[in-house]
Amino acid sequence: MATKKSSSKKSSSKTPSVSKVVKKTVKKASKTTGGIIAITIGVFVLIAIVIVYFLVPFSFLDGKTFNEYMNKKEDHTSHHHADPISFNGDVYDDFKINFLELGNWYTGDSIFIKAGDNDILIDAGSRYNSAQAIEDFIDANCTDNKLEYVIATHAHEDHIAGFSGGSSKNGIFYKYDIGTIIEFAKTDSTAAVYTNYVEARNYAVSKGAKCYTALQAYNDTTLREITLGTDMKMTTLYQKYYETKASGENDYSVCTLFSYKEHHFLFTGDLESAGEKSLVEKNNLPKVDLYKAGHHGSKTSSSKALMQVIQPDVVCCCCCCGSDEYTKENKNQFPTQDFINRVAPYTENIFVTTISTDNANKKYASMNGTICVSCDGTKISVVCSNNNTILKDTEWFKANRTWPTTA
Ligand SMILES: [Zn+2]
Ligand SMILES: [Zn+2]
Numbered sequence: 001m002a003t004k005k006s007s008s009k010k011s012s013s014k015t016p017s018v019s020k021v022v023k024k025t026v027k028k029a030s031k032t033t034g035g036i037i038a039i040t041i042g043v044f045v046l047i048a049i050v051i052v053y054f055l056v057p058f059s060f061l062d063g064k065t066f067n068e069y070m071n072k073k074e075d076h077t078s079h080h081h082a083d084p085i086s087f088n089g090d091v092y093d094d095f096k097i098n099f100l101e102l103g104n105w106y107t108g109d110s111i112f113i114k115a116g117d118n119d120i121l122i123d124a125g126s127r128y129n130s131a132q133a134i135e136d137f138i139d140a141n142c143t144d145n146k147l148e149y150v151i152a153t154h155a156h157e158d159h160i161a162g163f164s165g166g167s168s169k170n171g172i173f174y175k176y177d178i179g180t181i182i183e184f185a186k187t188d189s190t191a192a193v194y195t196n197y198v199e200a201r202n203y204a205v206s207k208g209a210k211c212y213t214a215l216q217a218y219n220d221t222t223l224r225e226i227t228l229g230t231d232m233k234m235t236t237l238y239q240k241y242y243e244t245k246a247s248g249e250n251d252y253s254v255c256t257l258f259s260y261k262e263h264h265f266l267f268t269g270d271l272e273s274a275g276e277k278s279l280v281e282k283n284n285l286p287k288v289d290l291y292k293a294g295h296h297g298s299k300t301s302s303s304k305a306l307m308q309v310i311q312p313d314v315v316c317c318c319c320c321c322g323s324d325e326y327t328k329e330n331k332n333q334f335p336t337q338d339f340i341n342r343v344a345p346y347t348e349n350i351f352v353t354t355i356s357t358d359n360a361n362k363k364y365a366s367m368n369g370t371i372c373v374s375c376d377g378t379k380i381s382v383v384c385s386n387n388n389t390i391l392k393d394t395e396w397f398k399a400n401r402t403w404p405t406t407a
Contacts, residue, residue: 085314085349085380087388092376095232095260097290099316099371101353101385102126103133105362107296107319107334108158110134111267112141115258116229118148122256122267124162124172131162131171137370138176146177149226149234153253153269155187155194164200173200178209185213185242186252214254215242231261231377239271240278250295251275257285261377264288266310270295273303285309289380290373293317297335307342314349314382316371320364321396323356330400335391337401344404350391351384367394
């Protein structure tokens with residue numbers, strides 16, 4: 001402060017300062033009525049500019065004021081990194097995220113993460129019988145039979161069925177030692193798949209698991225940010241549908257950000273545009289290295305408002321590419337044309353787990369297969385079990401989708 005003052009004094013001794021010029025002009029102007037009017041208008045215009053800059057939100061600034069938008073922009077540059085993604089087969093054991101193939105034709109999420117000494121599972125879709133495929137993968141990658149953290153994003157079958165395994169009770173919660181469960185704070189579900197989930201979760205709790213809702217985890221300072229290793233953490237983000245009624249289950253999704261040094265990995269379950277709007281407003285989201293495509297690449301998720309903020313480098317989509325499970329309309333089958341249009345400005349690195357080869361007979365094959373994204377704290381590597389072909393270079397894409405030319 002002191003040096004700033006002295007330097008401005010120095011310059012004022014040589015040339016008239018701005019304030020002097022303004023004072024002179026005002027003095028001159030205030031001698032005439034026209035001048036007084038001009039000064040009054042000037043003052044009002046200045047006040048208006050200050051109000052607009054600091055207080056008025058604009059839709060073209062993602063609903064932020066100019067001030068918030070400029071500050072947010074600055075924040076993001078500190079997270080920016082220009083490291084190339086490696087596809088050379090390297091796997092970094094410190095931090096590994098696996099998007100699992102689920103052993104059937106149905107779309108669903110199950111993501112197994114190794115972070116430091118922690119084994120973490122986000123969701124256990126797509127159907128009861130996916131439990132076997134998930135368990136096979138865990139057994140091959142987890143030596144102590146313990147999942148330190150389990151996240152259940154929302155009460156839909158394609159995310160929670162494998163936790164119970166149905167009436168055979170051979171699901172994840174029956175098979176492994178469970179450390180901490182973070183689950184959806186709200187649901188309107190009365191489906192059997194949900195009551196089976198509750199029974200399985202209660203079994204895990206009876207065996208010693210701790211269970212919190214996303215809202216409880218967020219509100220507890222010891223749980224909101226969990227340290228997983230050196231410079232490695234898991235953060236439960238906030239979004240308003242943890243506490244308010246949503247129009248469907250998807251917007252109740254638990255949202256979690258993993259960070260390793262300056263690298264970020266975002267998981268939003270099946271959150272749709274209303275939930276994404278809240279997520280953007282309530283958190284200072286960084287640019288991310290990896291974004292799990294919300295709602296399997298649906299047209300109702302991965303909104304422009306979210307993409308503009310997170311600007312992902314890699315996008316992994318857990319779906320059965322081109323299946324007609326939810327719609328016969330080609331462009332809205334996962335991954336949808338709208339999703340591709342909104343991701344394309346940021347990255348071509350879109351990966352998809354499986355592909356439907358025969359909708360009539362519910363047959364599927366690996367697309368990329370199980371997708372492994374790993375990070376050594378500096379570099380990011382993608383290695384897929386089937387192949388590393390990015391979505392836009394696949395035969396399916398060429399026959400069913402177009403890459404936007406404006407991207
Ligand atoms: Zn889903
Ligand atoms: Zn869902």
